[in-house]
Amino acid sequence: MNPLRIFTVIASFVLVCLLALPAHSDEFKKRQKVWSKHQETPLLAEPKPLAAVEQTVGFGKKLTIREVKGTWLRVDSKQGEGWVFQGNVATEKPKIAPDAGWTRIDAAQTDTVAAARPLKPAAQDYAQRHGAGDAHADLDWLDAETAKVSMEDTITFMSANRLGEYQE
Amino acid sequence: MNRYPILLLVLSLSFLSPAQAQIPDLGDITNAFTKAKKTSDSAARISKGASGLSLEEEVAIGDAVAVVIVVRYGGVWRDEEATRRINLIGRILAQYATRQDLEWRFGLLDSDAINAFSAPGGRVFITRGLYELPLNDDELAGVLAHEIIHIDDRHAIDIVARGELTGGVSELMADNNASYAQYESIVGKAADVILEDGFDPGTEYEADEGGRSLASVTGYAPGGLRTVLIRIDDSTEAPSEVFSTHPATAARLKRLPKDPPPGEAGG
Numbered sequence: 277m278n279p280l281r282i283f284t285v286i287a288s289f290v291l292v293c294l295l296a297l298p299a300h301s302d303e304f305k306k307r308q309k310v311w312s313k314h315q316e317t318p319l320l321a322e323p324k325p326l327a328a329v330e331q332t333v334g335f336g337k338k339l340t341i342r343e344v345k346g347t348w349l350r351v352d353s354k355q356g357e358g359w360v361f362q363g364n365v366a367t368e369k370p371k372i373a374p375d376a377g378w379t380r381i382d383a384a385q386t387d388t389v390a391a392a393r394p395l396k397p398a399a400q401d402y403a404q405r406h407g408a409g410d411a412h413a414d415l416d417w418l419d420a421e422t423a424k425v426s427m428e429d430t431i432t433f434m435s436a437n438r439l440g441e442y443q444e
Numbered sequence: 445m446n447r448y449p450i451l452l453l454v455l456s457l458s459f460l461s462p463a464q465a466q467i468p469d470l471g472d473i474t475n476a477f478t479k480a481k482k483t484s485d486s487a488a489r490i491s492k493g494a495s496g497l498s499l500e501e502e503v504a505i506g507d508a509v510a511v512v513i514v515v516r517y518g519g520v521w522r523d524e525e526a527t528r529r530i531n532l533i534g535r536i537l538a539q540y541a542t543r544q545d546l547e548w549r550f551g552l553l554d555s556d557a558i559n560a561f562s563a564p565g566g567r568v569f570i571t572r573g574l575y576e577l578p579l580n581d582d583e584l585a586g587v588l589a590h591e592i593i594h595i596d597d598r599h600a601i602d603i604v605a606r607g608e609l610t611g612g613v614s615e616l617m618a619d620n621n622a623s624y625a626q627y628e629s630i631v632g633k634a635a636d637v638i639l640e641d642g643f644d645p646g647t648e649y650e651a652d653e654g655g656r657s658l659a660s661v662t663g664y665a666p667g668g669l670r671t672v673l674i675r676i677d678d679s680t681e682a683p684s685e686v687f688s689t690h691p692a693t694a695a696r697l698k699r700l701p702k703d704p705p706p707g708e709a710g711g
Binding site: 313314315347362363364366370393395396398399401402403405406408410411412414415417418419421422424425429430433434437438439440442443 | 503512514520522524528531535539540541551581631661663
């Protein structure tokens, strides 16, 4: 067999194997396809956490990377282009959409007075039927403590520790 | 490099696939009708989520599983500072999970055991024994990210849903006086998976890998979980329980990339 042909077949096989690997790489590249993770994924005017929102794309929308700048990606979508933090996209198309029926506490409402969601009534009854009143009380305490951590606290922590969109 | 040989190879490999189109038996109307009904039922399930459960139902199951976890592991460790810390780190990680419909909560269990658990619907727990190893932020993020992936990928709830026992939960959500037998059964099964049987090794390795990526993309050192596992593996002390519901630490370490410890990585 022609050595060039053998080389081509082996190289092709290696490439096919590489393409078949799960896309869990942390590296993003120009022209790579990625998918939006959130119901409303913002595409920003600049690669900064507080930049203006150019447009938002829905869950599981295909985006094409045009530029990589640190942890930020400039992407094209059907709606237009913009910058997105790499944590807000997936390298594989997400299979399960978030449940649209759930009322999530809006970020603007998540301040220090946000109320804790108690255990679901069915779980409260479960605790009562199993004599787990102490565990119920523990979870109530935990939910109250959790509610004390506001979105503002989270952003301050991210900014101070250079996390998420605040990475350098 | 000429790309056509690659394309031809890919196409030829695809033709080698054993999948072949099935020709339906058009004469069997009964089968066709049954099939159509099954398809319709499947569509209804998909509209409620891949597990066949709505989020409300998943959270109701997860809340009861959390009760079981708290009972089994000594109650909640009521340390305000530590609880605040794991909620800050946990919530930041969860921002980059796929499921943004969950209210993520992170708690500590008052147990000397070294273990971590996740209940469907967004509740994550780690034991005081694990927290007090102690763990720096990168290590804590590595542990929490692993548990977040279990919830994000619906590992426990999918196992429960495969048992086809979920019909009663909807009734329960609609009518609180309905029979609890089915709900109890589902909660019991989920608790068994999480607290007794554990997930299969493949699912755990998937959570290790996904958690590492999640921690890394959030800005934590990717080697956080690996460092925790190494410390536990090297420890000469023998606590009552070390990740008993997870695969052997050595097997997990073998599969994780050899990331440097967080300090050395500059994280």
